[in-house]
Amino acid sequence: MTKIKKTLTQAIAERRATPSFDGTPIPEDDLKQIIDAGLHAPSGYNMQPWRFVVVQSPEQKKRLRAASYNQGKVEEASAVIVACGDADGWRKDLDLMLEQGRKGGMPESYAAQAQTSVSNYLSGFSSGQMQGWLNKNVMLAVAQMMLMAEVMGYDTAPMEGFEQEKVHEVLRLPMSYWVVALLAVGHLKGPDKYDGGRFEMSHTVFGEEFGKPLK
Ligand SMILES: Cc1cc2nc3c(=O)[nH]c(=O)nc-3n(C[C@H](O)[C@H](O)[C@H](O)COP(=O)(O)O)c2cc1C
Structure with missing residues (x-):
């Protein structure tokens, strides 16, 4: 059963990038619920290239903090979800994806086409x-986790302030992994961050073509 403390509308309006956490442990069921929300995100070809390392032990949080420009919230949070993408995931998981898809009703014609088009598409990618591709897929899962956590009454902080190689070392990540973001989850300690506001819709949204206002 999802523990709902806020509606999605409230969670979106009230969410702040939490500056400091009180460090209380997060119940395992809640954490699994938050993570599961991310695993339900859509992804290109349903290849689910995300991989997550959940850090909760004080020792490991301390090491992760050192790999994250000494950001205190990494150590204070109840859990830090390190969101990674696996550049080789599609090679290993293509058959699994198709098998699951078939169980859910994927048409055989689509499965046959995906078998070749997935590798044609992804094998030609430069590392950049x-x-x-990993960033866009993994961040969608992170966003779903973040909003589920907020709906459940937790506070969150997404972070890109970390050193790729150092996080690799701390978590012993395989070479094919690319660290996309950290998501700290817990409960706010002290005052929340100010609301930095958002640009007017007319500044960032167009209708039909660039430069025309959305009516
Ligand atoms: C991809 C991404 C990376 C971020 N990295 C950091 C970070 O390393 N440290 C930090 O304190 N805040 C970080 N933030 C939080 C942003 O500064 C914050 O979301 C922004 O200022 C807007 O504030 P709000 O989220 O409270 O509305 C990050 C946010 C995003 C989406």
């Missing part, structure tokens, strides 16, 4: 393109 692969990082871009």
